[in-house]
Amino acid sequence: MQTTNETKPPAFKEDTILRKRMDKIKHKIAVISGKGGVGKTLTAVNLAISFANKGHENKVGLLDADLHGPCVPKMLGMEGQKLKVGPVGALPAIGPLGVKVVSMQFLLEGNEVPVVWRGPLKMRAIQQFLSDILWGELDFLFIDLPPGTGDEPLSVLKLLPEMDGVVIVTIPSEVSQNVVEKAITFSRQLNVPVIGIVENMSGFVCPECGTKTHIFKTGGGEKVANAFNVPFLGRIPLDPRVCEASDAGNPFILQYPDSPATKAFQEIVEKIKAFLQEKEK
Amino acid sequence: MQTTNETKPPAFKEDTILRKRMDKIKHKIAVISGKGGVGKTLTAVNLAISFANKGHENKVGLLDADLHGPCVPKMLGMEGQKLKVGPVGALPAIGPLGVKVVSMQFLLEGNEVPVVWRGPLKMRAIQQFLSDILWGELDFLFIDLPPGTGDEPLSVLKLLPEMDGVVIVTIPSEVSQNVVEKAITFSRQLNVPVIGIVENMSGFVCPECGTKTHIFKTGGGEKVANAFNVPFLGRIPLDPRVCEASDAGNPFILQYPDSPATKAFQEIVEKIKAFLQEKEK
Numbered sequence: 001m002q003t004t005n006e007t008k009p010p011a012f013k014e015d016t017i018l019r020k021r022m023d024k025i026k027h028k029i030a031v032i033s034g035k036g037g038v039g040k041t042l043t044a045v046n047l048a049i050s051f052a053n054k055g056h057e058n059k060v061g062l063l064d065a066d067l068h069g070p071c072v073p074k075m076l077g078m079e080g081q082k083l084k085v086g087p088v089g090a091l092p093a094i095g096p097l098g099v100k101v102v103s104m105q106f107l108l109e110g111n112e113v114p115v116v117w118r119g120p121l122k123m124r125a126i127q128q129f130l131s132d133i134l135w136g137e138l139d140f141l142f143i144d145l146p147p148g149t150g151d152e153p154l155s156v157l158k159l160l161p162e163m164d165g166v167v168i169v170t171i172p173s174e175v176s177q178n179v180v181e182k183a184i185t186f187s188r189q190l191n192v193p194v195i196g197i198v199e200n201m202s203g204f205v206c207p208e209c210g211t212k213t214h215i216f217k218t219g220g221g222e223k224v225a226n227a228f229n230v231p232f233l234g235r236i237p238l239d240p241r242v243c244e245a246s247d248a249g250n251p252f253i254l255q256y257p258d259s260p261a262t263k264a265f266q267e268i269v270e271k272i273k274a275f276l277q278e279k280e281k
Numbered sequence: 282m283q284t285t286n287e288t289k290p291p292a293f294k295e296d297t298i299l300r301k302r303m304d305k306i307k308h309k310i311a312v313i314s315g316k317g318g319v320g321k322t323l324t325a326v327n328l329a330i331s332f333a334n335k336g337h338e339n340k341v342g343l344l345d346a347d348l349h350g351p352c353v354p355k356m357l358g359m360e361g362q363k364l365k366v367g368p369v370g371a372l373p374a375i376g377p378l379g380v381k382v383v384s385m386q387f388l389l390e391g392n393e394v395p396v397v398w399r400g401p402l403k404m405r406a407i408q409q410f411l412s413d414i415l416w417g418e419l420d421f422l423f424i425d426l427p428p429g430t431g432d433e434p435l436s437v438l439k440l441l442p443e444m445d446g447v448v449i450v451t452i453p454s455e456v457s458q459n460v461v462e463k464a465i466t467f468s469r470q471l472n473v474p475v476i477g478i479v480e481n482m483s484g485f486v487c488p489e490c491g492t493k494t495h496i497f498k499t500g501g502g503e504k505v506a507n508a509f510n511v512p513f514l515g516r517i518p519l520d521p522r523v524c525e526a527s528d529a530g531n532p533f534i535l536q537y538p539d540s541p542a543t544k545a546f547q548e549i550v551e552k553i554k555a556f557l558q559e560k561e562k
Contacts, residue, residue: 036316036319036350038317041456068429069315112465112466116435117431119400146317147318148349148350150348150399175356179352182349182396185393185395204485206487206492206494209487209490213488213489213521228393243497
């Protein structure tokens with residue numbers, strides 16, 4: 001059994017290979033959340049596309065580390081793709097703008113097949129995604145982690161101590177804030193910098209009359225950021241086009257470049273870039 | 282390592298005690314989802330309150346089995362409560378209408394404290410929640426499970442083979458539907474009946490002009506129910522008052538008994554009752 005006192009991951013013989021592969025990737029950023037369904041995958045996918053779109057085409061990787069509910073392939077229109085496995089490892093699937101994508105979904109026979117795995121097997125799968133995939137030379141690897149502070153996030157943060165930081169996604173409700181507090185404490189316990197908090201689903205503007213309704217309240221993300229002294233990255237409004245674009249497999253920042261959601265997202269991207277530049281100094 | 286082929290849970294000596302405690306509870310229903318953040322806890326909390334409110338006061342239990350993101354205490358206004366532990370076991374905390382509630386949150390020092398546990402420890406915690414808690418004689422035990430098909434859902438469904446069934450909650454988007462398909466297959470693999478699917482966050486009516494917008498699309502829950510031949514229980518619309526009530530610790534069905542969301546919810550409850558009556562025949 002492992003508790004918060006554990007200091008290193010179980011030693012697998014792939015450790016050296018993992019290091020070799022990961023050393024070729026300049027920046028690694030994980031997207032986490034406390035609660036699920038807050039737009040974590042949406043954030044990870046659009047971050048990857050955004051960086052690929054601005055100077056890093058073919059140089060961005062995206063690891064879908066949500067083994068039970070992998071949504072990255074659907075959101076990038078990559079359903080039905082498989083990983084090509086060769087003698088020295090597997091090749092990531094290639095998404096829009098050359099983004100290299102790895103997801104459990106690429107290894108399953110159908111959408112309806114669940115991954116009914118307990119912790120140890122999940123730890124092993126994550127390990128393999130990092131060590132046995134031929135990621136190649138990348139500028140960025142974004143990692144979409146499942147909600148919570150269990151096996152998958154723990155494994156990734158332990159295996160990649162060089163992680164630049166985590167982006168925490170939340171919705172504005174107080175119920176969500178409580179769980180975000182856990183995610184911040186989790187990151188701090190593991191000595192991973194919190195790049196900042198994104199407040200998603202922040203307000204809805206009626207397309208008919210323009211009235212703004214805060215369906216899930218507003219300001220919760222900023223409140224918890226201030227209370228815990230971590231940066232607040234910005235608010236993304238609710239927009240039916242975001243859901244439509246995701247369902248159709250199109251990153252919304254490419255499909256609706258002038259939407260308020262995209263503009264909000266671009267501001268978040270700029271803040272993450274500034275964080276990385278500051279870190280490199 | 283355990284895979285889908287496992288046939289029984291690890292043998293703990295508490296097995297007999299667990300049976301003794303659980304045999305005193307007439308009905309057990311788990312609320313599950315594929316994706317997180319779809320309103321699983323909201324459904325579990327309001328199901329418990331609904332049954333307690335209609336003839337089962339003091340006879341309903343609610344187990345918050347989401348160890349990483351426990352939200353039940355907040356939603357029932359029970360924050361800060363602790364479990365009282367005695368020589369033969371711990372007593373559940375008492376919520377509105379005498380609902381007996383057990384949550385990891387009642388064992389933590391603060392909201393911000395994360396449970397950084399891997400699978401085996403989680404399995405053990407769930408086991409103890411069922412065997413070491415003095416639930417007493419109950420008509421119903423509702424179990425709020427974390428998203429996905431990992432350690433916690435697997436442990437609960439294995440430990441309680443007598444489970445009446447699972448209620449699966451989703452939002453209408455296609456991205457969510459894919460993950461719901463996994464949850465249905467998971468339940469079938471474990472021989473647990475699917476009572477039906479609830480489609481939450483189904484459409485938003487602008488409070489100013491009355492225009493209905495399907496922010497997360499509509500019909501996805503029913504579509505997947507039909508495709509997999511499981512009952513569709515109903516749609517709950519988006520309503521800012523649902524979020525407000527939850528944040529304030531008030532079950533929305535009690536605070537807004539005449540709202541469309543409550544009416545939709547009551548229809549779902551009637552269908553669950555009918556399922557249980559049919560089963561008893």
